[in-house]
Amino acid sequence: MRVLVSGAGISGPTLAYFLAKKPGAHITVLEKSHALLPYGQNIDLEGSALTVIQKMGLLDELRRWNTTEKGTQFIDPNGQPFAPFPVKKGHASPTSEFEILRGDLARILYDSAKDLPNVDFQFGTTIQEVISNDVDNVKVRLNDGKVHQYDLLVAADGQWSRIRKHCFSPPKIIDLGMHAVYCTIPRTDHDNDWWNIYNALGSRVISLRPDPHGTVRAALICMPLNDDQNAAWLAAASSKNDRQTQVDFLRTQFADAGWEAQRILASDGRSA
DSSP, rough: EEEEOOSSSSHHHHHHHHHHHSOOOOEEEEESSEEEEEEOOEOOOHHHHHHHHHHHTOOOHHHHHHOOOEEEEEEEEEOEEEEEOOOOOTOOSOOSSSSSHHHHHHHHHHHHTTOOTTEEEEOOHHHHEEEEEESSSSSEEEETTTTEEEEEEEEOOTTTOOOHHSOOOOOOOOOOOOOEEEEEOOOTTTTTTSSSEEEEEEEEEEEEEEEETTTTEEEEOOOOSSHHHHHHHHHHHOTTTTHHHHHHHHHHHHOOOOOTHHHHHHHHHHHH
């Protein structure tokens, strides 16, 4: 059985790990990036996800790379908590007992599969075209122009992938009217290990979360109050290659938000 998996994020390496246990299986995992991407925000692992992690023998690694987040708390403009929700089994909290960054989880899963003898990861490689896809096999042309045949093709490369557009109906988008910016900023001595959430005026939210890398994950969230403001956010989002324009826009939108807004806006805030 020859299986082609498109995408080396979360589900791709996980699937490769389990398929590799089947005698005679050969799995090729393609990833368009030239290296494993370390980006992403917090992921809560619960229920069946923990079952999968346990079957892979990765529970200790999951604990090792836990974000150390103690819980979630809402704070006032002075940074004082007034509604804490600590992590406790059986208690409602937006923070999970097993909290991990998406990039760390991807690396753990990749490390578990990359050295298996019948698994081959190919970075900087994508499927250019699905030539045929029937009950017998699937033929694809890769970005190097070569044609390959497999028994099965699995799209594990996100909802916006070319594979999904070619083989399935486009995803249904439901606009909830919210815009969010995520970044990573230096940790300071007064930062704590809680997910701190501050609700500012003007339908704006600022949050800070700990990570296991000595930095802090920040988020600036806005639900525009009118059509003009929403159009401005959409215009800023569309200027993906003009980072300075986006930074300047954020500074105008959050300049008077209070709490840690100025600290976040003053940071270089590398993408996370």
